[in-house]
Amino acid sequence: MRNIYWLLVGLLLIPVGCTGPYTPPNILVIISDQHSGLLMNQTGYQYLDTPGINKIAEQGVTFTRSYCTYPVCVAARASFMTGMMPSKSSGNLTSYKSIGKTMLDAGYETAYFGKWHVGRSKMDKVSDWHGFETYQDLRRDTKTKELTVDFLKQDRERPFFLMTSFLNPHDCCELARNIAGLGDDYRDGPVEEHMDLEFCPPLPANFDIPPDEAEGFSTRRLPDSSDHTNYGKHPVKYWTETEWRQYMYGYDRLVEKVDAHILDVMNTLEAEGLLENTLVIYTSDHGDGHASHQWNQKMTFYEESINIPFIVSWKGHTIAGRIDEETLVSNGLD
Numbered sequence: 001m002r003n004i005y006w007l008l009v010g011l012l013l014i015p016v017g018c019t020g021p022y023t024p025p026n027i028l029v030i031i032s033d034q035h036s037g038l039l040m041n042q043t044g045y046q047y048l049d050t051p052g053i054n055k056i057a058e059q060g061v062t063f064t065r066s067y068c069t070y071p072v073c074v075a076a077r078a079s080f081m082t083g084m085m086p087s088k089s090s091g092n093l094t095s096y097k098s099i100g101k102t103m104l105d106a107g108y109e110t111a112y113f114g115k116w117h118v119g120r121s122k123m124d125k126v127s128d129w130h131g132f133e134t135y136q137d138l139r140r141d142t143k144t145k146e147l148t149v150d151f152l153k154q155d156r157e158r159p160f161f162l163m164t165s166f167l168n169p170h171d172c173c174e175l176a177r178n179i180a181g182l183g184d185d186y187r188d189g190p191v192e193e194h195m196d197l198e199f200c201p202p203l204p205a206n207f208d209i210p211p212d213e214a215e216g217f218s219t220r221r222l223p224d225s226s227d228h229t230n231y232g233k234h235p236v237k238y239w240t241e242t243e244w245r246q247y248m249y250g251y252d253r254l255v256e257k258v259d260a261h262i263l264d265v266m267n268t269l270e271a272e273g274l275l276e277n278t279l280v281i282y283t284s285d286h287g288d289g290h291a292s293h294q295w296n297q298k299m300t301f302y303e304e305s306i307n308i309p310f311i312v313s314w315k316g317h318t319i320a321g322r323i324d325e326e327t328l329v330s331n332g333l334d
Contacts (some may be wrong), residue, residue: 013214025314026278027103029163030056030082030265032258033073033170034298036287037066039255042323047201049254052262054309056282059275059320060313061159066328071286071298071305077118079284081130093118094129101131103161109133111151114144114165132163135212141166141188145261149268159277166261169254172247173286176296179250180235192253200245201252204292207244213293217300236296251290279314301306 039045041054042062060185069079075086082088082096111134114274116125127135137146148164167188175191179186210216262282269275269301283309289295292304299305310328312318 023277024106024108024159026159026274027108027161027281028265028269028278029161029281030045030262030281031114031163031165032255032282032284033165033167034172034286034288035169035255035258035284035288036304037064037284037309038304039252040309041288042311047248048255048259050256050259052259053282053309055263055266057321058313058314059315060280060311060318061322061324063310063312063324063326063328065325066283066308066310067306068284068286068308071300074105074116076285077116079297081118094126098130100161100163101129104131104133107158108161108308109156109158110161111135112163112165113147113151114138114141114163115167115170116165141168141258141261145264148265152265152268152272152274161290164265166258168258169251169288171254171279172251172296175250175254176247179239179247180213182235186258190329191257192249193247195246195330197242197245200249202307203241203244203248204290206292207241209294217293217295220299236294239294244294247296248291251288275315279312279317281313282309282311284308295308297310 037043039048039276040057040062041048041050042057043064043175058209068076070076070086078084078093081098081100082093084096084101085291088096100110100112110132111138113134116137118130125135125137127133131269136147138147144164145168148162151160170209171186171188174184174186175316236244266280269278269280282305286298287305289297289302289304289306293302295304297305
């Protein structure tokens, strides 16, 4: 296993073989929420139109076997921010130095826009710990995109380290409840859903529930579980194949929705003349079942839930369009 985040930090902060003054690149980290790494054009999924993600991948390297440390938001994001496994960072987050503070100490101008959800205490939002000079915790992707674009257009004397964290395709959780007839408002606005089957992707080859699946997984599908909130979280036990395909269609549209924001960010980066001196990373906190094993959501160690996108792109420096199958993991332990 490789430490992808801290390895990159180390490579960027140590100028190797420079013959003149070293100017570190800007760094833009784009994070989505609940995007499975198996559901990208770069990994063979062709039911998406994602020019934004593709623009990053065209000039960079896509790592197809990148994994989150734990398939839930807080634990995965805490690992991302600290480089530590959830067993260490959970409940003890501020004992470890954050990546924002590391980059600030290295001379970067630091900023964070979008969904935070790193810890459950107020301490993780203290700037002395997270290290972001500009920080806004948001759950509206349009506003997150606008703040990012405005930031990229500003003049500055220091290189920037910017993290842009989008909410979607996390609204697939609301999508599932709507398909089940429970009704729920999308956090980031409506999405096209309940389409005719001719427009929906086919069911995955591993749609059937494995006969040896752990009991805990099966219990989570039961709407009559002793946990009375369970049906609201996992309303899929009695879904038909039609409903599963409708879920897949809606999920894909949510990916395209966030991709439109990513494309705006990348176009701004190019228009401002920053593309050649900015290392861009695209990733997500965890994946989604997307009907495999008749599972939506995360919370399991099925491949679909733990495999995440990880694209590293720096025009003129990374190998353009490369697909790399090296195994990676989003923590600080080699």
